[in-house]
Amino acid sequence: MASPAPLTHRKLRSSERSEGSGSRGQGQGGQRLAEAMDEAATLPALAESVDRIAKLLAKGPTKLGEMIEAVESEAALAITVLRIANNRSTRARVTNIPDAVAALDLDGMKMITEEQPIYEFFQTYPAWQGIPERFRRHSLATRHAAERIADLGSVAGRDELVTAALLHDVGTLVLTRLYPAYEDLIGDRSMSPEDRVGRERRELGVDHALVGGVLLRRWKVPQLVATAVERHHSDGAEGLAAAVRLADMVAHHGHGEVIDPDRMKRMAERCSISRERLRRMLYEFPYGHVPRQRPTEPCPLSAREVDALRGLAEGKVYKEIAEEMGLSASTVRTHLHNVYRKIGAADRAQAVLLARERAWI
Numbered sequence: 431m432a433s434p435a436p437l438t439h440r441k442l443r444s445s446e447r448s449e450g451s452g453s454r455g456q457g458q459g460g461q462r463l464a465e466a467m468d469e470a471a472t473l474p475a476l477a478e479s480v481d482r483i484a485k486l487l488a489k490g491p492t493k494l495g496e497m498i499e500a501v502e503s504e505a506a507l508a509i510t511v512l513r514i515a516n517n518r519s520t521r522a523r524v525t526n527i528p529d530a531v532a533a534l535d536l537d538g539m540k541m542i543t544e545e546q547p548i549y550e551f552f553q554t555y556p557a558w559q560g561i562p563e564r565f566r567r568h569s570l571a572t573r574h575a576a577e578r579i580a581d582l583g584s585v586a587g588r589d590e591l592v593t594a595a596l597l598h599d600v601g602t603l604v605l606t607r608l609y610p611a612y613e614d615l616i617g618d619r620s621m622s623p624e625d626r627v628g629r630e631r632r633e634l635g636v637d638h639a640l641v642g643g644v645l646l647r648r649w650k651v652p653q654l655v656a657t658a659v660e661r662h663h664s665d666g667a668e669g670l671a672a673a674v675r676l677a678d679m680v681a682h683h684g685h686g687e688v689i690d691p692d693r694m695k696r697m698a699e700r701c702s703i704s705r706e707r708l709r710r711m712l713y714e715f716p717y718g719h720v721p722r723q724r725p726t727e728p729c730p731l732s733a734r735e736v737d738a739l740r741g742l743a744e745g746k747v748y749k750e751i752a753e754e755m756g757l758s759a760s761t762v763r764t765h766l767h768n769v770y771r772k773i774g775a776a777d778r779a780q781a782v783l784l785a786r787e788r789a790w791i
Contacts, residue, residue, distance in 0.1 A: 462608060463604075463608065466607035466608045467644075467648055469604075470509075470600065470603040470604050470607065470645060471509065471513060471649070472547055472557070473505075473506045473509060473547075473565070473603060474506060474546070474548050474549045474558065474562050475504050475506035475507045475510075475547070475548055475549075475562075475566075476504060476548070476549065476550075476551070476566060477548040477550050477551075478551070479500065479504035479507055480504075480543050480548050482500045482503075483501070483507070483539060483542075483543050486500060487539060487540055487543065494528075494531065494532065497531050497539065498527055498528045498531050501531055502527050502573060503570060504566060505565055505566050505570065505597070506546070506562065506566065507546065508527055508593065508596045508597065509597065509600065510542055510546055511527060511530045511531060511534060511539075511542065512524065512527065512593065512649070512651055513649040513651070514530075514538065514542065515529075515530035515531075516649060516650040516651055517649070517650055518533070518534075518538075523652040524651075524652070525587075525589075525651075525654050525655055526587075526589035526592070526593045527593050527596075528589050529589070549562055549563070551563075561603075561606060565599065565602070568599065568681060568685070569596050569597070569598070569599065570596075571681035571684055571685070572595045572596070572598060572674075572677045572678050572680075572681040573596050574715070574716060575677035575680035575681050575684070575711075575716075576591050576592055576594075576595035576673060576674065576677035577592060578680075578711050578715065579591070579673050579677055579680075579701055580592075580673070581740075581791070582703050582707045582710075582711060582740075583673070583698075583703040583707075584701065584702035585669070585670065585701055585702075586670075587654070587670060590654055590655055590670060591658075591673050591674065594658040594659055594662075594670055594674050595673075595674055595678075597642070597646065597651075597655070597659055598639075598642065598662055598674050598678060599638060599678075600642045600645055600646065601637075601638035601639060601640065601643075601644075601645060601659075602616075602642075603645075604638075604645055605630070605634065605636075605638055609634065615629060615630070615634075616629065616630065619688070620688060621688065622687075622689055623663070623678060623679065623682055623689065624690055625688075627639065627663045637663060639660055639661065639662055639663040640660055642659040642660060643657060643659050643660025643661075646659055646660075654670065655670075657670075657671065658670035658671045658673075659671075662675045665693070665696075667697065668700055669700075672697050672701055673701050675697050676700075676703075679693070679694045679697065680694075680711060680712065680715055681715075681716075683712060683715070684715045695708065704754055706754070729788070729790040730772045730773065731768075731769060731772060731773070731785075731790065732765075734755070734757075734765055735765045735766075735768055735769050736791060737751075737755055738751055738755065738762050738765040738766050739769050739785055740791045741754060741755070741762075742766065742778050742781070742782055743785070743791055748762050748763055766778070766781075769781055
């Protein structure tokens, strides 16, 4: 069977602009692309994940945090929840899973559990074969890495980072539907993620990151998240995109796959993660993950004060914290005295304990 003609950036942008106008004027390529994007929304979720939400709903009043954690543990559910929440909204768009779950409320979540396609462990879903489980595992690993990056670095928008990390490879679902040989194209695990993206661009004329950004905009996901997904394989990635790229590399490294260490170090620097913290993250991952506690009250500390307190939690003395933060020891001491005063702690041990209990560090 002959391979389809390569997609171009121009064709992708054109199909995005023409959404809602049917296949008229798009041509066969535009029609196939639209169909592949529609099919991406039908990715099945692991039955265990859907059952978990159904059980929470059956309990009656459910803690919002438990529902959010359940959705953030399943990429297909994250796709469904974010897509439906944004297509229902007539006001501001929803940029993250917590806000999407809140917007849908319990009735909306019940509808999703009843209608979401599912697959069982060790089962290949007919239309997708073994893709859903591979997609779920890598998305979840990237989400865990993203949370650790948020803990150790400086990235604005933690919930948006987790959402973008879960959805970062959504463009591969479209390319899988468009190109029957796509899995073979990217299946060489001896290549780094960047090598595989380069192969996509050479062979298909497009890469999954760009397709993912287009797809998320089609689903009305806000620009903040769509752009982070679209640019996460760009060497110029900054902010959320750099954090997603670093999380992706950490996840691939955790799978035992090849990564580019120089690129990883550059992304870590852009996330304000020191070499020491990057080494510790790679050493711990993927075994150091614990479910995230959501803050029960707003953190009264500045970013610098949080960094200083995190250094204390890691057992460092003032001088070590100062060197890592690029400050003087006296400035660090001032930051920490401010921490004690703001949270009502008598000493460093109590300050660390209180901050951990409230999920500030």
